[in-house]
Amino acid sequence: xxxxxxxxxxxxxxxxxxxxxxxxxxxxxxxxxxxxxxxxxxxxxxxxxxxxxxxxxxxxxxxxxxxxxxxxxxxxxxxxxxxxxxxxxxxxxxxxxxxxxxxxxxxxxxxxxxxxxxxxxxxxxxxxxxxxxxxxxxxxxxxxxxxxxxxxxxxxxxxxxxxxxxxxxxxxxxxxxxxxxxxxxxxxxxxxxxxxxxxxxxxxxxxxxxxxxxxxxxxxxxxxxxxxxxxxxxxxxxxxxxxxxxxxxxxxxxxxxxxxxxxxxxxxxxxxxxxxxxxxxxxxxxxxxxxxxxxxxxxxxxxxxxxxxxxxxxxxxxx
Amino acid sequence: xxxxxxxxxxxxxxxxxxxxxxxxxxxxxxxxxxxxxxxxxxxxxxxxxxxxxxxxxxxxxxxxxxxxxxxxxxxxxxxxxxxxxxxxxxxxxxxxxxxxxxxxxxxxxxxxxxxxxxxxxxxxxxxxxxxxxxxxxxxxxxxxxxxxxxxxxxxxxxxxxxxxxxxxxxxxxxxxxxxxxxxxxxxxxxxxxxxxxxxxxxxxxxxxxxxxxxxxxxxxxxxxxxxxxxxxxxxxxxxxxxxxxxxxxxxxxxxxxxxxxxxxxxxxxxxxxxxxxxxxxxxxxxxxxxxxxxxxxxxxxxxxxxxxxxxxxxxxxxxxxxxxxxxxxxxxxxxxxxxxxxxxxxxxxxxxxxxxxxxxxxxxxxxxxxxxxxxxxxxxxxxxxxxxxxxxxxxxxxxxxxxxxxxxxxxxxxxxxxxxxxxxxxxxxxxxxxxxxxxxxxxxxxxxxxxxxxxxxxxxxxxxxxxxxxxxxxxxxxxxxxxxxxxxxxxxxxxxxxxxxxxxxxxxxxxxxxxxxxxxxxxxxxxxxxxxxxxxxxxxxxxxxxxxxxxxxxxxxxxxxxxxxxxxxxxxxxxxxxxxxxxxxxxxxxxxxxxx
Numbered sequence: 028x029x030x031x032x033x034x035x036x037x038x039x040x041x042x043x044x045x046x047x048x049x050x051x052x053x054x055x056x057x058x059x060x061x062x063x064x065x066x067x068x069x070x071x072x073x074x075x076x077x078x079x080x081x082x083x084x085x086x087x088x089x090x091x092x093x094x095x096x097x098x099x100x101x102x103x104x105x106x107x108x109x110x111x112x113x114x115x116x117x118x119x120x121x122x123x124x125x126x127x128x129x130x131x132x133x134x135x136x137x138x139x140x141x142x143x144x145x146x147x148x149x150x151x152x153x154x155x156x157x158x159x160x161x162x163x164x165x166x167x168x169x170x171x172x173x174x175x176x177x178x179x180x181x182x183x184x185x186x187x188x189x190x191x192x193x194x195x196x197x198x199x200x201x202x203x204x205x206x207x208x209x210x211x212x213x214x215x216x217x218x219x220x221x222x223x224x225x226x227x228x229x230x231x232x233x234x235x236x237x238x239x240x241x242x243x244x245x246x247x248x249x250x251x252x253x254x255x256x257x258x259x260x261x262x263x264x265x266x267x268x269x270x271x272x273x274x275x276x277x278x279x280x281x282x283x284x285x286x287x288x289x290x291x292x293x294x295x296x297x298x299x300x301x302x303x304x305x306x307x308x309x310x311x312x313x314x315x316x317x318x319x320x321x322x323x324x325x326x327x328x329x330x331x332x333x334x335x336x337x338x339x340x341x342x343x344x345x346x
Numbered sequence: 347x348x349x350x351x352x353x354x355x356x357x358x359x360x361x362x363x364x365x366x367x368x369x370x371x372x373x374x375x376x377x378x379x380x381x382x383x384x385x386x387x388x389x390x391x392x393x394x395x396x397x398x399x400x401x402x403x404x405x406x407x408x409x410x411x412x413x414x415x416x417x418x419x420x421x422x423x424x425x426x427x428x429x430x431x432x433x434x435x436x437x438x439x440x441x442x443x444x445x446x447x448x449x450x451x452x453x454x455x456x457x458x459x460x461x462x463x464x465x466x467x468x469x470x471x472x473x474x475x476x477x478x479x480x481x482x483x484x485x486x487x488x489x490x491x492x493x494x495x496x497x498x499x500x501x502x503x504x505x506x507x508x509x510x511x512x513x514x515x516x517x518x519x520x521x522x523x524x525x526x527x528x529x530x531x532x533x534x535x536x537x538x539x540x541x542x543x544x545x546x547x548x549x550x551x552x553x554x555x556x557x558x559x560x561x562x563x564x565x566x567x568x569x570x571x572x573x574x575x576x577x578x579x580x581x582x583x584x585x586x587x588x589x590x591x592x593x594x595x596x597x598x599x600x601x602x603x604x605x606x607x608x609x610x611x612x613x614x615x616x617x618x619x620x621x622x623x624x625x626x627x628x629x630x631x632x633x634x635x636x637x638x639x640x641x642x643x644x645x646x647x648x649x650x651x652x653x654x655x656x657x658x659x660x661x662x663x664x665x666x667x668x669x670x671x672x673x674x675x676x677x678x679x680x681x682x683x684x685x686x687x688x689x690x691x692x693x694x695x696x697x698x699x700x701x702x703x704x705x706x707x708x709x710x711x712x713x714x715x716x717x718x719x720x721x722x723x724x725x726x727x728x729x730x731x732x733x734x735x736x737x738x739x740x741x742x743x744x745x746x747x748x749x750x751x752x753x754x755x756x757x758x759x760x761x762x763x764x765x766x767x768x769x770x771x772x773x774x775x776x777x778x779x780x781x782x783x784x785x786x787x788x789x790x791x792x793x794x795x796x797x798x799x800x801x802x803x804x805x806x807x808x809x810x811x812x813x814x815x816x817x818x819x820x821x822x823x824x825x826x827x828x829x830x831x832x833x834x835x836x837x838x839x840x841x842x843x844x845x846x847x848x849x850x851x852x853x854x855x856x857x858x859x860x861x862x863x864x865x866x867x868x869x870x871x872x873x874x875x876x877x878x879x880x881x882x883x884x885x886x887x888x889x890x891x892x893x894x895x896x897x898x899x900x901x902x903x904x905x906x907x908x909x910x911x912x913x914x915x916x917x918x919x920x921x922x923x924x925x926x927x928x929x930x931x932x933x934x935x936x937x938x939x940x941x942x
Binding site: 058061078082110113189296 | 411415421427429507508515564572573587588589590593615616618621625628808811814816817819856858860
């Protein structure tokens with residue numbers, strides 16, 4: 028098992044290097060520069076723009092800039108944002124709590140809906156429950172979050188005036204009231220995102236269950252006289268969870284990466300909104316750091332998924 | 347009014363033979379407004395009127411929280427590194443200049459105690475120096491006294507090229523010296539009619555020497571105070587999260603009586619203009635929303651039964667269409683739109699005039715800008731004393747068609763006009779932005795009716811407004827026949843704005859397209875007028891130079907002004923914000939309060 032993990036780790040390093048090169052080159056070739064706004068300001072002489080470019084090393088050749096970046100990164104220096112002149116790691120750490128809280132809750136909500144509904148629907152295929160669950164799932168993932176988000180705002184904030192639609196990290200309350208306020212302002216974004224995720228995941232759990240439920244060993248288990256619940260939980264679910272774990276593992280980086288659209292709609296100060304504003308202002312160091320962290324997380328969670336496979340089905344790690 | 351008469355009246359006020367009020371009355375009688383009269387007086391050497399304050403509260407604090415929504419949140423809090431007004435707005439919550447501008451363009455004192463004028467001897471008659479008296483007893487938020495040393499230091503900090511301050515242009519040519527602890531003298535290398543640039547307004551706030559002295563030049567990025575400002579302003583810094591949140595609390599030692607009104611302040615960033623308008627106007631979650639660039643019918647709908655309203659401020663921002671005087675489709679020595687070429691269609695002035703007749707300002711106003719726009723024929727739309735009355739605009743398709751007919755531009759088989767084998771086909775570019783694309787469509791339709799084919803192009807704003815030398819789609823490169831956008835006029839003086847179009851400033855490959863004259867229009871009379879205005883201390887003559895410059899642009903159809911744009915903000919019904927078209931939104935924050 029440990030050898031298997033080690034082997035997978037060795038493969039991860041060159042792929043991360045490859046990803047970083049690609050990201051860097053793409054960002055370097057992208058049009059626009061971080062000081063473009065200064066170009067229309069009559070008070071800013073062109074020399075200042077040139078001085079800033081030189082100061083931040085934007086005029087060096089791409090390969091030199093990449094080597095600088097890689098060297099700094101290996102020393103734990105993430106660079107600093109051109110736009111806010113603040114260290115990138117501080118910036119990301121500031122944004123992380125809101126993202127983890129909102130997107131993480133949404134992911135949990137999705138799992139809590141998808142697994143029971145998917146499993147129950149699969150045990151009674153084409154029953155009334157299954158049909159309703161399927162229809163809702165289809166509706167759910169055909170509606171994009173920017174649509175449901177605005178719909179929710181119109182219903183719950185504007186018409187009913189129940190929930191705030193601007194998420195703020197600054198809540199003027201303490202103790203239990205603070206907790207309640209935190210929950211209140213997260214209801215809409217979590218629901219919007221969670222329901223969207225739940226819809227596709229439900230379909231996925233259901234089909235994975237159906238694949239397994241018809242296998243001979245399940246019939247054998249039933250023939251031995253095991254109860255329905257025990258068969259489903261112990262025999263079917265454990266094997267059906269392998270593809271589901273893959274899906275969840277691949278979605279985990281999204282929890283850290285934030286949901287760009289939802290964060291934008293509800294003004295959640297998360298990683299997603301940091302990424303979009305950095306892209307718009309051509310703040311390369313931040314974009315580079317966020318996307319690279321994202322890439323690391325994808326690689327890491329793939330690794331975790333592989334290890335989990337081994338646990339769910341020991342045959343996999345032996346190969 | 348006759349030039350001579352006006353000047354003799356200014357003289358009378360100066361000598362005390364006529365009082366200020368009588369002068370303003372006289373001006374009003376001939377159709378000039380009070381703020382304009384004040385400005386004429388001000389730059390005529392009579393003490394500038396102190397802007398009147400609408401502030402009512404009779405004690406400091408007690409106003410609760412003020413919640414501001416900036417859909418582009420500030421990303422840094424050093425005004426001299428600011429990219430865009432959002433950063434100046436955030437810094438201005440804490441830092442202060444010597445003076446700022448009120449809604450009418452009058453000077454309002456902040457850290458200075460007296461408005462310089464030739465009368466009180468603080469402004470030199472030759473326009474080569476100005477002395478500022480500082481308010482006594484002002485303290486930085488950490489308790490250290492504010493003094494002339496801080497002003498002198500701020501100048502040294504900015505003018506060091508290694509600091510790469512974006513405000514350097516206002517400071518590098520002048521000298522600032524300390525006379526005593528509460529007096530500084532600024533010396534200019536040449537007569538400077540607009541002496542109120544350095545240390546005035548939100549971009550020009552003063553930094554504390556004791557906290558920045560170790561972080562000048564190449565070390566400027568490392569200053570911890572870049573992220574946690576210690577200023578003299580009405581609110582003290584508490585917390586900053588770039589792009590997301592700024593928090594402050596009341597400064598109990600603030601130097602203005604009974605101010606500020608609010609106990610805490612919060613500036614939230616992120617999102618978009620429409621939802622910001624909704625959060626202020628419709629649901630009332632926030633007190634104030636910045637820069638609400640939303641179509642007027644949406645705002646009118648939100649205002650119905652809402653908890654807030656829109657607030658407007660008149661400045662000098664003009665949305666314009668610029669015409670290319672060079673040929674964008676021919677390459678000379680590896681350069682398109684080269685000065686060695688002439689535009690094949692626009693070299694005929696009739697075509698330029700006809701195009702101007704095809705821009706329906708009234709429809710653009712009705713369909714897009716609503717209350718936030720005024721139709722105009724001028725490129726220079728403010729302050730009022732610089733606005734030409736000699737121009738007019740007209741929308742007339744038939745007249746345009748007739749002019750083109752008479753000049754020999756006849757419709758071809760496809761309905762498009764042509765002359766000497768050249769077809770009237772033009773490429774019209776602008777940045778991606780709802781109102782701009784709608785305006786493009788309105789102009790294109792009228793052109794089609796007159797037999798001109800227009801191809802529309804829209805470029806993403808971050809590329810269009812960049813100085814990226816490698817990109818062909820930036821506005822200074824101007825690889826199109828016409829292009830539309832606006833350049834904000836950020837001060838109540840047109841000098842910097844109008845210098846952009848000098849023939850020495852043409853954007854070319856040689857200067858890496860850093861030149862500011864992107865229409866590539868060359869006119870000696872314009873150059874003379876601008877250069878003369880730069881040195882002219884007589885306010886009436888100076889205004890005449892700028893009016894002449896504007897009229898020259900109008901006669902040559904260099905720009906087709908589309909709309910004089912107003913600043914649009916959203917505010918809670920009971921909030922009394924003070925917004926000036928000549929200042930940043932937070933510049934007059936000390937005067938904001940809430941009607942109980």
